Amino acid sequence: MTLKTASVALRPREEELTRLQRLARWYRRHREAVIAWSFLTPMVIYFIIMTFVPLGFLIGISFTEWNIITPPRWVGSQNFKVIFSSYKNWFYLKVIGRTVLYAVAILVLNIVGGFFVALVLNQDLRGKGFFRTLWYLPSVFSGAVIALLLRIYLAPSTQGVLNMILFKFGIQPVDWTHDPFWMPIITVLFSVWQGIGFTVIFFLAGLQAIDLNLYDAARIDGANDLQLLRYITIPQMVPMLLFISVTGMIGSMQMWEVPKLITAGGPNDLTYTLLYSIHNDAFGALEMGMGTAQSLVLFVMLLVFIGWQLNQYRKQYGV
Amino acid sequence: MRKRRRIITILSYIFLSITSFIMVYPVLFMALGAFTTQDRFLEALILPIPNTLNPKIFKATFDAGVWEAYRFTFIRCAFYITVTVLVGLIGGYIFSKLRFPGKNRVFLLFLSGMVMPGVLMLVPMYLQMAWFPLVGGNNILGQGGHGFIGEWPVLFIYGWVPPFAIFLLKQSFDMIPSEYEDAAKMDGAGMFTIIFRIYGPLLWPPIVALIIVSFLGTWNDYLWPSMTISGHPEYYPIALRTQYLAVTLGEWSPVGTTNYPAIMVRSFLATWPPAAVYFLLQRYFVQGLVASGLKG
Numbered sequence: 203m204t205l206k207t208a209s210v211a212l213r214p215r216e217e218e219l220t221r222l223q224r225l226a227r228w229y230r231r232h233r234e235a236v237i238a239w240s241f242l243t244p245m246v247i248y249f250i251i252m253t254f255v256p257l258g259f260l261i262g263i264s265f266t267e268w269n270i271i272t273p274p275r276w277v278g279s280q281n282f283k284v285i286f287s288s289y290k291n292w293f294y295l296k297v298i299g300r301t302v303l304y305a306v307a308i309l310v311l312n313i314v315g316g317f318f319v320a321l322v323l324n325q326d327l328r329g330k331g332f333f334r335t336l337w338y339l340p341s342v343f344s345g346a347v348i349a350l351l352l353r354i355y356l357a358p359s360t361q362g363v364l365n366m367i368l369f370k371f372g373i374q375p376v377d378w379t380h381d382p383f384w385m386p387i388i389t390v391l392f393s394v395w396q397g398i399g400f401t402v403i404f405f406l407a408g409l410q411a412i413d414l415n416l417y418d419a420a421r422i423d424g425a426n427d428l429q430l431l432r433y434i435t436i437p438q439m440v441p442m443l444l445f446i447s448v449t450g451m452i453g454s455m456q457m458w459e460v461p462k463l464i465t466a467g468g469p470n471d472l473t474y475t476l477l478y479s480i481h482n483d484a485f486g487a488l489e490m491g492m493g494t495a496q497s498l499v500l501f502v503m504l505l506v507f508i509g510w511q512l513n514q515y516r517k518q519y520g521v
Numbered sequence: 522m523r524k525r526r527r528i529i530t531i532l533s534y535i536f537l538s539i540t541s542f543i544m545v546y547p548v549l550f551m552a553l554g555a556f557t558t559q560d561r562f563l564e565a566l567i568l569p570i571p572n573t574l575n576p577k578i579f580k581a582t583f584d585a586g587v588w589e590a591y592r593f594t595f596i597r598c599a600f601y602i603t604v605t606v607l608v609g610l611i612g613g614y615i616f617s618k619l620r621f622p623g624k625n626r627v628f629l630l631f632l633s634g635m636v637m638p639g640v641l642m643l644v645p646m647y648l649q650m651a652w653f654p655l656v657g658g659n660n661i662l663g664q665g666g667h668g669f670i671g672e673w674p675v676l677f678i679y680g681w682v683p684p685f686a687i688f689l690l691k692q693s694f695d696m697i698p699s700e701y702e703d704a705a706k707m708d709g710a711g712m713f714t715i716i717f718r719i720y721g722p723l724l725w726p727p728i729v730a731l732i733i734v735s736f737l738g739t740w741n742d743y744l745w746p747s748m749t750i751s752g753h754p755e756y757y758p759i760a761l762r763t764q765y766l767a768v769t770l771g772e773w774s775p776v777g778t779t780n781y782p783a784i785m786v787r788s789f790l791a792t793w794p795p796a797a798v799y800f801l802l803q804r805y806f807v808q809g810l811v812a813s814g815l816k817g
Contacts, residue, residue, distance in 0.1 A: 235621035237712060241611055242627055249682045253634055256645035263645070319540070322533050335803055336541040342795045343548065344741030344760045350767075351551055351788045354779070361779055363550070370566055395544065403807055456640040458744070477640060484644045485748070497641045504638055 264495040269488040281495035301455060301476040308393045308454040313446060316401030324409045338399035345396055349459035352392065380469045389460045389473050397453060401446055408442035444515045448508055455504060476500050548792065554785035562781045578786045582766060587790055589755060590762035597676060597758065598739045605686045605735040606728055613690025614716050618699055634684040640744065647748055650675050673756045675749045686731050693727045694720065729805035737795050763787040
């Protein structure tokens with residue numbers, strides 16, 4: 203009892219504190235918040251200006267008709283109507299469908315191939331670090347530089363390096379970039395070539411994180427290799443699969459190197475992807491409204507895909 | 522059983538050798554082709570066999586502006602590496618170790634930047650740069666001039682708050698117990714001392730990973746510079762500059778004879794630094810990504 207009265211007597215009463223002391227006490231109590239927010243405030247302001255202001259532009263301009271030179275004109279949803287209409291023989295819908303097809307093809311090859319290679323590399327092999335290094339190597343190069351190189355490899359007649367070599371084996375030159383059969387395949391392979399190293403590394407990381415006891419336990423129960431793969435390895439890789447399919451989809455939907463630097467969308471528009479179309483409309487034809495409207499469509503498609511994937515995985519595996 | 526293992530091992534080696542060769546083939550062809558004469562290049566059956574150092578071609582390419590491009594690209598890489606690591610460390614520390622109101626909401630805001638498809642934003646970003654107020658002849662409303670377009674700052678102005686770096690380092694900070702900093706706090710150490718002296722040395726794998734990622738991203742940047750500073754070759758990053766050289770040096774023509782070694786030299790000059798950095802630091806790269814990026 204006496205102790206308590208003593209402590210009360212020692213503590214200065216509220217109104218006796220000077221303003222400065224009160225400030226100091228407040229600071230002591232909220233020190234972490236003050237520090238955090240004094241750094242975060244400029245970061246948040248910068249982030250909003252540099253990320254959300256352009257996003258606002260994107261949305262705003264997509265409802266206008268605008269060629270940069272004369273002032274923009276509000277046209278409501280006309281740009282979107284053009285995209286989802288039979289205009290120019292369903293041109294834009296075809297572009298969207300084609301982009302999705304490319305993205306799916308790239309993603310499937312990437313995941314199936316990457317998973318297989320990761321399984322092979324996950325064995326107890328000597329020199330596997332060397333092979334892993336080589337597999338990832340293409341991903342470190344600039345897609346643009348490689349695409350420009352590819353243009354020289356694929357040039358028509360024996361001027362192209364690929365034709366030059368094939369000719370020595372007795373194969374007649376092919377005009378690769380104008381070939382409606384080969385060019386889409388080359389486009390897909392180029393993207394897979396660039397991206398698969400990433401997939402392999404992440405699958406490998408996931409494989410190495412699996413608890414080996416799981417395998418031992420299953421083997422004691424008499425499971426064979428295929429069953430181990432089906433019932434242990436693949437389910438354990440689900441979070442990684444989710445990560446790779448989301449990042450891979452975002453990446454492959456935005457593929458632009460081949461159409462912009464090699465084919466200009468040809469042959470027969472077969473490599474005319476959405477991103478090339480955006481670039482072409484916005485900076486080629488100076489139709490900013492059409493360019494941004496397509497960007498918005500692509501953006502919404504990606505968001506829907508990501509949301510759907512997250513939902514799907516959550517439902518099935520409770521990730 | 523053992524025999525089967527052995528067959529699998531042998532098959533694995535065969536598979537890996539062939540596929541790895543295919544993976545590096547286009548690049549290997551270019552790297553070797555940079556050191557051949559034109560005649561030797563045309564003889565190539567599977568790979569060109571180097572027979573010269575091509576000093577003339579290298580000299581001509583360097584004289585045409587590769588030094589300048591290297592210097593500018595290097596400065597840009599150094600800038601972005603510094604910003605990424607610094608802001609990433611500060612942001613990661615704040616989100617991992619401090620408690621304050623609004624934390625989750627701000628973190629989510631930054632994370633939303635990770636799903637923002639960068640290439641799609643190029644058109645509005647271009648406009649934002651063109652309308653930047655009070656720059657390049659613009660008035661306060663951002664009208665009347667060309668803004669940042671065609672000026673070198675346009676290549677330095679974005680990406681100061683890198684969401685990926687903040688996320689990666691937050692995950693890494695989360696894995697280190699806070700007891701580490703308590704003793705330092707008793708001694709009255711400030712936040713920067715705690716971040717750089719106490720945690721810094723423990724966090725080098727993700728930091729090295731970030732250095733590699735931001736180096737590669739900046740070094741290989743092509744589309745944004747090609748849109749915003751076209752017409753100012755002195756500010757072209759190397760990827761763009763080497764393509765521009767193809768035009769100015771005039772070796773690439775669709776009909777005439779192609780000077781292959783010159784083209785290979787240019788590609789080689791643009792691609793050897795990323796390859797070198799990757800080969801030198803790759804162990805940390807995998808380690809850093811795996812250790813911190815994935816467990817969250």
